[in-house]
Amino acid sequence: MNQLEKTQLDTRTRIIETATDMFLLRGFSGTSMSAIAQSCNMTKASLYHHFQGKEDLFIACVTYGYADALEALAAIAADGSLSAEQKLRAAVDALYTTMIISPVGRMSPLIAEVSRAFPSVARSFHTEYVEPQRATLWGIVEEGQHSGAFRNFDKNQFFHLAFGPMVTLSLSREMFATFDDLDDHFPVDDLRDGHAAVLLKILAPE
Amino acid sequence: MNQLEKTQLDTRTRIIETATDMFLLRGFSGTSMSAIAQSCNMTKASLYHHFQGKEDLFIACVTYGYADALEALAAIAADGSLSAEQKLRAAVDALYTTMIISPVGRMSPLIAEVSRAFPSVARSFHTEYVEPQRATLWGIVEEGQHSGAFRNFDKNQFFHLAFGPMVTLSLSREMFATFDDLDDHFPVDDLRDGHAAVLLKILAPE
DNA sequence: GGGCATCAACCGACCGTTCGGTAGGCATTT
DNA sequence: AAATGCCTACCGAACGGTCGGTTGATGCCC
Known part of the structure; x- marks a missing residue:
């Protein structure tokens, strides 16, 4: 160049x-x-x-932020030194960081705004960002299931419970961005830790 | 008149x-x-x-839809014939219906769009809609805790896990509204039922 | 006849977009 | 080394159109 x-x-x-x-x-x-x-x-x-x-x-x-956001998650999934539980915990941390801080993670309401005007943008967002993110996370869950660390769990149900709270947290912080007590209403670290604990609990073997 | x-x-x-x-x-x-x-x-x-x-x-x-959306939830909370578990289950159903179908429940990305231009709108949405909705739902949880049907649980953590998935489902269906296989990707009834079961599980006494 | 709902016509500002043109770096030719 | 032609980056000005909002008149119902 x-x-x-x-x-x-x-x-x-x-x-x-x-x-x-x-x-x-x-x-x-x-x-x-x-x-x-x-x-x-x-x-x-x-x-x-x-x-x-x-x-x-x-x-x-x-499109700009797809790669970076996915790369951080993929690195965790590929880390051979971590157990499935450790990977899941690290993945949750990484996803919260992406959703709250990175532009691409905060774009959901923006995609919603243009979804009817530019359906292809929504399609791209889904195919090139949402789906790969889900697939990588599910790979971690499957790894835990094979090793007996996690119980069986429906895939879409898991996504619903895993991504739901963090996406909503990101959305809420956009909606109420002007509040001066935003961190009191929506404390990222606390909510993230509690959420991760619940996810590990519902995946724990019976 | x-x-x-x-x-x-x-x-x-x-x-x-x-x-x-x-x-x-x-x-x-x-x-x-x-x-x-x-x-x-x-x-x-x-x-x-x-x-x-x-x-x-x-x-x-x-502002138009606040009252109706809150009324449906309040009616469930005030229904003396239901146990706390039954109320929670009914409340989850009502909230999903509101979030997916009613305009006010689908407005979150819209509020996000104008949050910086009209902070007062975001404030109103939070004070007159989000907070009352949370309060009513939490009333049901507290009732169950007093009767021993539910264990203790942090309030904000519960909101995070309860509202998170349903708000994200609503947002996702707006973002990907043009998909012709929308209901395959985001099946409301299935996700709602699974979500309700998990909520009851994490609130169940140890 | 008086208040109310509706209308056509209009306003200045701004929208996304395009045009014609300029300044400067680089490669080739003379 | 000087002149030539081309390319990229940038700009001022203007395009047709739409924006949110206003005016004054018209019909209509109590």
Whole structure:
């Protein structure tokens, strides 16, 4: 990669990260291309030099974080030094971090907003992010089931109980982001620990 | 209330219900006042005769469903013929119905979209809808704890595990509303029953 | 006749998008 | 080494259209 391509990539990345922040704050329709350009210290015309249009930029924002978010989880699942219980516990921690902190984890309400206008974005989010995440987590559960550490449990039921609370926590913190007592209402660490304990309990052999 | 006031109220209600559907489909910024007026078979000017502005109309839409959604839950909590376990089971059913079907239960991503622009809407949603709902559900749990039917359990942890899955299910069905195999991915009845069973299990005395 | 609901017409601002053009780096030709 | 042509990045200005919101008039029902 020469200097020119690198500069171009840097600019694109800078735009994507800036735009992602704004989309998360104000929603898709609530964020204008002019406002994004302004935040990137460039003109609208320059912005349109790097992206074909608003939808194109939005898709780039959504897709941008898939890999990193999945990689952290995959690393835990592949760690041979951990037992299934340890992996599950670590995976829960990693998932909470992703859902609360990383842009891609906080995008659910954004996807909901555009789900009818851009069904392909929702499809991509599901196929390339949600499903791989579920599959990796389920691999850990299956490993525990084979070793006798976990009991049998319905797959979709487990996802419902595992992802439900953490996604809702992420959503709640977006909904009530302006509360100055947000951490009192929704204390991430406490809720995460209690949740992990319950998951291990319902998976424990009878 | 005379005939005139009643007609006016009917018109307001008709507008609110129409606008709510559109806000849920396209988001706040994605729904224009012209489009709402058109769906109501009236002019924008007539729409502005009934509501001061877009924010005013939106607040009316959000507030509109509070009472009905809370009433169904309160009726269960007040039913003297049911045991605490039966009440909890019925409450879970009612909450799933609210979250999946009723507009107010499906509004979470909408609140997230406007949370920074209209913090007061988020506040109202929390104070007048979320908190009363939690309080009523917790009343049922406390009743069971006093009678020995339920063990002690941290309040916020319980909310996390009880509301988490159902809110996420509602959100997921909004995000992936365009999928033609939506009910295969997110089967409400199955997930609800399994969830209720787990809740009763973690509350069961040791 | 007086208050109310509705309307067509209109407003300035902003939307996403496009256009014509400029500045500067790089490679090839002279 | 100078001149040429091309490419990327960027910009000011403007496009047609839509936004939320307003005005004044018209019909209608009590």
